Amino acid sequence: MPVVTYISHDGAINEIEVASGTSVMQGAVDNMIDGIVAECGGSCSCATCHCYIDEAWLDKVPPASEMEKDMLECVLEPEDNSRLSCQITVTDELDGLVVKLPASQF
Amino acid sequence: MTEACCIVVGASHAGGQLAVSLRQQGWEGRILIIGDEPFLPYNRPPLSKTFLSGEKHIEDLLIRPEAQYEKVGIEFLLGQRVKSIDRNNKTVTLNKGETFAYDKLALTTGARVRPLAIAGSELKGVLYLRDISDVEHIRQFIGKGKKAVIVGGGYIGLETAAMLRKLGLQVTVLEAAERILNRVTAPQVSEFYTRVHREEGVQLETGVEIQGFVGQDRVEGVQCGDGTVYPADLVIIGIGVIPNTELAQAAGLEVENGIKVNEFCQTSDPDITAAGDCTNHFNGFYQRNLRLESVQNAMEQARVAAATLCDKPIEYNALPWFWSDQYDIKLQIAGLSSGYDELVIRGDQNGSRKFSAFYLSKGRVIAVDAINNPQDFMFGKQIITRKLLVDKAGLSDPEISLKDFLKK
Numbered sequence: 001m002p003v004v005t006y007i008s009h010d011g012a013i014n015e016i017e018v019a020s021g022t023s024v025m026q027g028a029v030d031n032m033i034d035g036i037v038a039e040c041g042g043s044c045s046c047a048t049c050h051c052y053i054d055e056a057w058l059d060k061v062p063p064a065s066e067m068e069k070d071m072l073e074c075v076l077e078p079e080d081n082s083r084l085s086c087q088i089t090v091t092d093e094l095d096g097l098v099v100k101l102p103a104s105q106f
Numbered sequence: 107m108t109e110a111c112c113i114v115v116g117a118s119h120a121g122g123q124l125a126v127s128l129r130q131q132g133w134e135g136r137i138l139i140i141g142d143e144p145f146l147p148y149n150r151p152p153l154s155k156t157f158l159s160g161e162k163h164i165e166d167l168l169i170r171p172e173a174q175y176e177k178v179g180i181e182f183l184l185g186q187r188v189k190s191i192d193r194n195n196k197t198v199t200l201n202k203g204e205t206f207a208y209d210k211l212a213l214t215t216g217a218r219v220r221p222l223a224i225a226g227s228e229l230k231g232v233l234y235l236r237d238i239s240d241v242e243h244i245r246q247f248i249g250k251g252k253k254a255v256i257v258g259g260g261y262i263g264l265e266t267a268a269m270l271r272k273l274g275l276q277v278t279v280l281e282a283a284e285r286i287l288n289r290v291t292a293p294q295v296s297e298f299y300t301r302v303h304r305e306e307g308v309q310l311e312t313g314v315e316i317q318g319f320v321g322q323d324r325v326e327g328v329q330c331g332d333g334t335v336y337p338a339d340l341v342i343i344g345i346g347v348i349p350n351t352e353l354a355q356a357a358g359l360e361v362e363n364g365i366k367v368n369e370f371c372q373t374s375d376p377d378i379t380a381a382g383d384c385t386n387h388f389n390g391f392y393q394r395n396l397r398l399e400s401v402q403n404a405m406e407q408a409r410v411a412a413a414t415l416c417d418k419p420i421e422y423n424a425l426p427w428f429w430s431d432q433y434d435i436k437l438q439i440a441g442l443s444s445g446y447d448e449l450v451i452r453g454d455q456n457g458s459r460k461f462s463a464f465y466l467s468k469g470r471v472i473a474v475d476a477i478n479n480p481q482d483f484m485f486g487k488q489i490i491t492r493k494l495l496v497d498k499a500g501l502s503d504p505e506i507s508l509k510d511f512l513k514k
Contacts, residue, residue, distance in 0.1 A: 030174045032126055039402050041149040041169070045429040045438055046402075047484060067436065067480060074484030 002095035006051075008035050009103045018090045024099060025049040025086035035101030042086035047071040048105040049085040054098035061088055061097075076104055110135030112415060113198055113208040115188045115353065117141025119150065120382030120404035121214035122169050125180045127412030137180045138206065140198070142187040145238055146172060151401060153241050154265040155431055159273060160245070164238060191357035193375055210415045213354055213365060213373070213380040214408065217347035217399060222257065225318030231325040231340045235266055236347070247340035250274035255328045255338040257316060259286030261430045263344035264299060267308050268432040278309040278336050280328065285312055290439075292449050295463050295475050299432070302459065306433055347399060349384045362386055364397040369421045371411035379414050381407035390423055391491070392442060392472075400428050425491050427483075435459055438483035441473030441490045450501045452482060462486070469495050481508065488512055 001017040004027050008014070018027035028036035028049075037048035044067055053061055058081055064072065065087070072082045085099065112128060114121045117139050125137050141147075148167040156162040165171075175182065187201045191211065199205045219234040226232070233244050248254070252275050256263045259281030267277045279286070285296040286303075303310050315331030319341060327335040351361045360366040360374040364386030371379045371387070382404035386397045403426060410422040428439040446465035453461030462482040465473040470493055474486035485508035489496060492512070500506045 030170050032130060032174070032178065034130065037405075039405055040429060041151060041401065043151065043429070043431065045431075045436065046427070047480075067478075070480045071484060074481055 002090050002092055002097070004090060004094070005096075005098040006033050006035070007098065007100045008033070009101055020091050022090050023086050024051065024088040024090060024097070025084075027090065028085065028101075033101075035105070036085060037105040038086060040086075044068055044071065044084060044087055047075050047084060050075045050102050050105060051083055051085045051099040052079055052102070053081045053083055054100065055081065057094070057097050060093060075102070076106070077102060110209040111207065112137050112210040112212065113206060114139040114212045114214060115198065116214035116216055116350075116382075116384075117143065117145070117147050117182060117184060118214045118216045118382060118404065119147055119169065119401055120216070120408045121212070122147030123405050123408035124212050124214055124379075124381055124412050125175070126170070126178070127409045128415060129178045129180070131412050131416040131418055133412070133416050135209070138183060139180065140183045140186055140188055140200070140206075142185065143237060143239070144185040146170070146175070146182065146184070148238065149401075150237070151429075153238070154235055154262055155269055157238075158235075158241050158244065158266065158269050167238070188353060191353060191378075193357055193378075196377070209377070211378045212411055212415065213378065213384060214382050214404075215350035215353060215365075215380075215384045217349045217383040219343070220346045220348050222316075222343050222345060224316065225329075226320055226325065227318075229319050229321045229325040230323060231321075231338070232319055233340060233342050235262060235342055235344060244340065244342065248273060248275060251276065252339040253337050254278070255280060255336050255341045256344065257328070257341060258344040258346075259283075259310070259312070260289070260344055260346065261287070261428075263342070264303065265430060265432055266342055266344065267303060268306065271306050271308060272433075276309075277307075278311070278338075279303065280314040280316060280330070280336065281310070281312045282314060282316070283312065286310065290443070291475055292443065292446075292463055292465065294449065294451060294455055295477075298455050298461070298477065301456075302433065302435065347383070349386075349397060351384060354380070354384075362395075367407075369410075369423070370414040370419045371407050371422060372414055379411035381411045387422065389426070391425055396426070396442070398426055400426060402427055425487060427487065434478075436478055436480070438476045438480060439473065440476070440483055440487040441465070441471075443473035443475075446472060448498075450498050452502050453479070453504050464496075464501055466496075466498075471496060471501075485509060485512060 006014045040046040256279045354365045355361045365380040430437045443465040448466040450464040460478040463475040476483035
């Protein structure tokens with residue numbers, strides 16, 4: 001099973017096995033990782049699952065939709081590597097993915 | 107000493123989150139969730155959308171898989187209903203007679219559909235949409251070319267209409283009020299959704315008085331006050347919900363259009379908290395009591411209630427928000443529009459499928475309906491919570507970024 005590493009804002013590292021086909025957000029929620037809120041349950045409606053993709057993985061993650069891009073411009077402290085984790089589906093190709101979580105989702 | 111036990115009544119979105127939050131906040135005792143549906147807590151919003159269409163299955167709806175609850179020692183008793191709460195002895199009793207002792211209790215009992223009790227409402231094919239079994243039932247009646255009549259032009263009715271059109275049914279929406287979404291949006295937003303649904307081939311009628319459902323064994327039509335009969339292979343009724351407060355009321359807790367809770371989600375009994383659709387709570391932003399039907403409120407209150415139960419109180423203070431997906435349109439609503447005295451439209455409401463409606467009260471934005479306009483939603487939320495006085499001409503001009511308002 002692919003492994004995703006979640007690095008919390010305080011530096012805590014969680015290496016989690018996330019089944020292919022599951023979103024990066026769901027992997028965090030399933031494992032009760034604090035930094036992801038995911039109020040809308042993954043329908044790209046709330047931007048409370050914001051994460052930063054580790055630079056090494058940027059070109060391997062499929063690009064964001066227009067809707068997601070629009071939402072990302074409004075999150076707290078957006079960066080070029082900002083994504084909504086509900087919109088990233090884990091695949092075998094993403095085994096080893098590293099994401100960093102923001103200080104706050106609100 | 108035996109370990110402390112927290113019982114959560116209702117395996118709902120709020121119930122599941124509350125249990126998880128209890129663990130996150132350091133509750134070390136037993137956690138038992140009792141739910142009357144046979145399922146682990148699941149996401150309800152997809153029910154009227156991707157679950158109805160068959161794209162998503164039950165396991166996709168679950169908020170967390172079973173193993174994750176096991177891992178942190180959250181126990182479930184599913185398919186069981188709590189009959190009564192004995193606050194003196196601190197026990198709950200199930201319908202089947204079994205009794206469990208609690209130290210702390212959390213009520214996350216949610217809401218149920220408001221039934222329409224008129225002639226023919228017992229006919230086969232007269233259906234509601236609130237839980238998994240409702241949708242499984244609806245699925246037995248749908249198919250390409252079938253005629254569906256939706257009673258009620260609220261969000262549930264309209265989302266269902268959109269999905270049934272996508273599945274190739276002939277869809278009629280009947281609304282009693284003079285316009286759809288009457289209770290929740292401005293007339294301009296109602297007009298927009300009326301146009302969209304008609305463009306998508308839905309027959310939409312307002313000001314309709316429904317007298318009854320006709321048919322032998324199965325429903326065949328909807329009989330209206332003006333004599334019209336709308337033919338139907340199935341009818342879906344979406345006229346709102348009723349909070350499940352009977353258990354709390356019978357236990358002597360304060361109930362008034364929901365279980366009354368304070369800003370810490372405590373009921374009138376300090377050992378009992380409540381969260382989600384079943385609560386009536388004070389909202390500091392709008393300075394009035396509210397009962398909200400939303401995922402956000404369920405999750406927020408669940409966290410607050412869990413913190414209270416762990417003696418680490420945090421105050422509930424959230425701006426309500428909602429969303430609705432219909433066809434290719436994502437509506438995001440921030441705040442509550444009730445009581446607005448002015449409306450500012452940003453964008454083209456008549457020709458396009460992208461605009462926003464800002465609701466103002468005394469010059470300040472109190473709510474926004476953002477249609478395919480996530481930035482207006484996100485920045486709108488901030489404009490509302492920061493209580494900014496806004497320049498209306500600027501607000502109505504989509505060329506001016508709302509970000510500029512926030513810099514001031």
